[in-house]
Amino acid sequence: MSASHVIIGDGIAGSSAAETVREADPDADVTVITDEGEALYNRILIKEFAKGKLPEAPISIHDPDWYAERDIDLQLNTHVTTVDTDAHEIHTHAGDVYEYDKLLVATGGTPTQLPVENSDADGVHHFWTFEDARAIKENAENSETGVVVGAGLLGIDLAAICGAQGLEANYLMRGECWWRYALSPDGAEIIHDALRDIGVTPVFDSGVDRFETDEDGHVTAAVDPNGERFEANFVGAAIGLDFNTEFLRDTDLELDYGVVTDEHMRTNVEDVYAAGDITQFHDVILGERAQNGAWGSAKEQGSIAGQNMVGDWAEPEETFEWVSSYSITHFDFPFLSFGHPTLGDDDAERKYSDTEWRRVALKDGKVVGGVLIGDLAPQSKLKKLAREQVDVSDQKELLLEETIDLEKFDALEAE
Numbered sequence: 001m002s003a004s005h006v007i008i009g010d011g012i013a014g015s016s017a018a019e020t021v022r023e024a025d026p027d028a029d030v031t032v033i034t035d036e037g038e039a040l041y042n043r044i045l046i047k048e049f050a051k052g053k054l055p056e057a058p059i060s061i062h063d064p065d066w067y068a069e070r071d072i073d074l075q076l077n078t079h080v081t082t083v084d085t086d087a088h089e090i091h092t093h094a095g096d097v098y099e100y101d102k103l104l105v106a107t108g109g110t111p112t113q114l115p116v117e118n119s120d121a122d123g124v125h126h127f128w129t130f131e132d133a134r135a136i137k138e139n140a141e142n143s144e145t146g147v148v149v150g151a152g153l154l155g156i157d158l159a160a161i162c163g164a165q166g167l168e169a170n171y172l173m174r175g176e177c178w179w180r181y182a183l184s185p186d187g188a189e190i191i192h193d194a195l196r197d198i199g200v201t202p203v204f205d206s207g208v209d210r211f212e213t214d215e216d217g218h219v220t221a222a223v224d225p226n227g228e229r230f231e232a233n234f235v236g237a238a239i240g241l242d243f244n245t246e247f248l249r250d251t252d253l254e255l256d257y258g259v260v261t262d263e264h265m266r267t268n269v270e271d272v273y274a275a276g277d278i279t280q281f282h283d284v285i286l287g288e289r290a291q292n293g294a295w296g297s298a299k300e301q302g303s304i305a306g307q308n309m310v311g312d313w314a315e316p317e318e319t320f321e322w323v324s325s326y327s328i329t330h331f332d333f334p335f336l337s338f339g340h341p342t343l344g345d346d347d348a349e350r351k352y353s354d355t356e357w358r359r360v361a362l363k364d365g366k367v368v369g370g371v372l373i374g375d376l377a378p379q380s381k382l383k384k385l386a387r388e389q390v391d392v393s394d395q396k397e398l399l400l401e402e403t404i405d406l407e408k409f410d411a412l413e414a415e
């Protein structure tokens with residue numbers, strides 16, 4: 001009898017798992033279930049669509065025919081409500097039941113709603129899906145003033161959309177700099193200047209206390225905790241993600257701000273795997289639990305999970321070992337973060353020019369992540385140092401040389 005593989009989520013993790021399972025086992029039954037109304041699209045590119053810089057078509061990755069041609073059963077608009085791991089069944093909102101031999105949870109996250117008055121008003125946007133991007137584009141095109149809240153990688157996309165759509169916008173941030181957990185004020189200043197150049201004003205030691213609306217319920221302004229009022233017909237909020245684990249509440253799966261897995265993408269419950277943003281996985285490079293929020297990492301985890309699903313649960317062959325990266329292309333200079341730039345107990349950083357800066361995060365003397373602005377050339381060498389967990393504690397300065405020379409690192413020399 002052919003094995004039945006059920007995959008919940010048709011993001012890049014779920015979709016690449018389905019493709020991998022199909023390639024490895026031509027006879028398997030493969031079902032992909034998603035609560036979105038469209039098959040896999042490029043989530044990274046929806047911001048370019050919302051900016052008005054890309055049409056819809058190139059953002060789609062697979063159409064339903066892609067699944068049909070591979071004999072993968074794609075169920076759109078289907079929300080999984082519960083999983084029964086004893087019976088090996090999943091249940092949907094429509095009352096359908098799917099039996100599985102192997103199950104993959106690849107359900108990612110949903111933007112956290114701002115917990116303030118009127119955060120559900122018309123014109124206040126959270127950003128994750130193509131549907132969100134369509135609504136954001138439409139409102140941004142019809143607005144003159146904007147407010148963005150959430151000083152991280154998704155917040156800056158919303159700020160760039162305001163800039164590209166010609167809004168007069170304020171970017172309300174807690175503290176004194178953008179992405180303060182990964183950048184120092186020196187590095188963040190480059191971003192602040194670039195924001196000002198596109199018409200977005202960074203406002204520090206701020207945030208949102210409440211929104212004001214007109215009589216039709218459309219947002220008109222944000223009021224910050226200092227009582228300052230910022231006019232806005234468009235609001236973009238990106239304060240974090242809630243991971244989609246609600247349907248797993250009655251299972252014995254270990255949940256911890258996501259689904260806990262080992263380095264083979266196995267959960268603690270037999271025959272259940274997880275992949276993508278949702279995983280709190282054992283990072284073999286760091287030697288501890290970690291979570292990534294990046295396209296490349298989710299794709300690789302999906303592929304690793306898919307290969308292990310067609311194999312023996314007890315003896316998985318593939319291991320996830322990856323230094324992820326995430327780039328921003330909104331400005332005249334390139335920007336890349338890699339690994340875990342917000343972790344660590346030490347760092348090394350340098351500003352090279354008004355648009356060039358580097359920070360490397362270290363833990364126990366080893367590179368765990370970093371941020372590069374302006375010059376991305378060092379990325380492959382820094383990632384190699386991170387991947388191989390080279391002890392650089394006595395040679396931190398070498399990490400900041402304009403051109404990194406790996407041969408100068410004693411620990412690598414000794415290999």
Ligand SMILES: Cc1cc2nc3c(=O)[nH]c(=O)nc-3n(C[C@H](O)[C@H](O)[C@H](O)COP(=O)(O)OP(=O)(O)OC[C@H]3O[C@@H](n4cnc5c(N)ncnc54)[C@H](O)[C@@H]3O)c2cc1C
Pocket residue numbers: 008009010011012013014033034035036043044045046047078079080081106107108109127128129154157244247275276277278292293294295296298325326327328
């Ligand atoms: C605007 C934006 C810009 C980004 N830019 C970048 C970038 O430049 N670089 C980068 O590396 N990463 C970027 N990311 C992050 C990247 O897109 C994610 O890390 C990646 O898409 C995660 O993939 P995933 O498959 O794990 O989860 P998701 O893509 O979130 O897919 C999960 C799917 O599961 C579905 N689902 C959830 N619960 C259920 C349920 N109960 N039943 C059925 N279906 C369910 C969801 O609707 C969703 O379709 C960006 C993300 C966004 C939103």
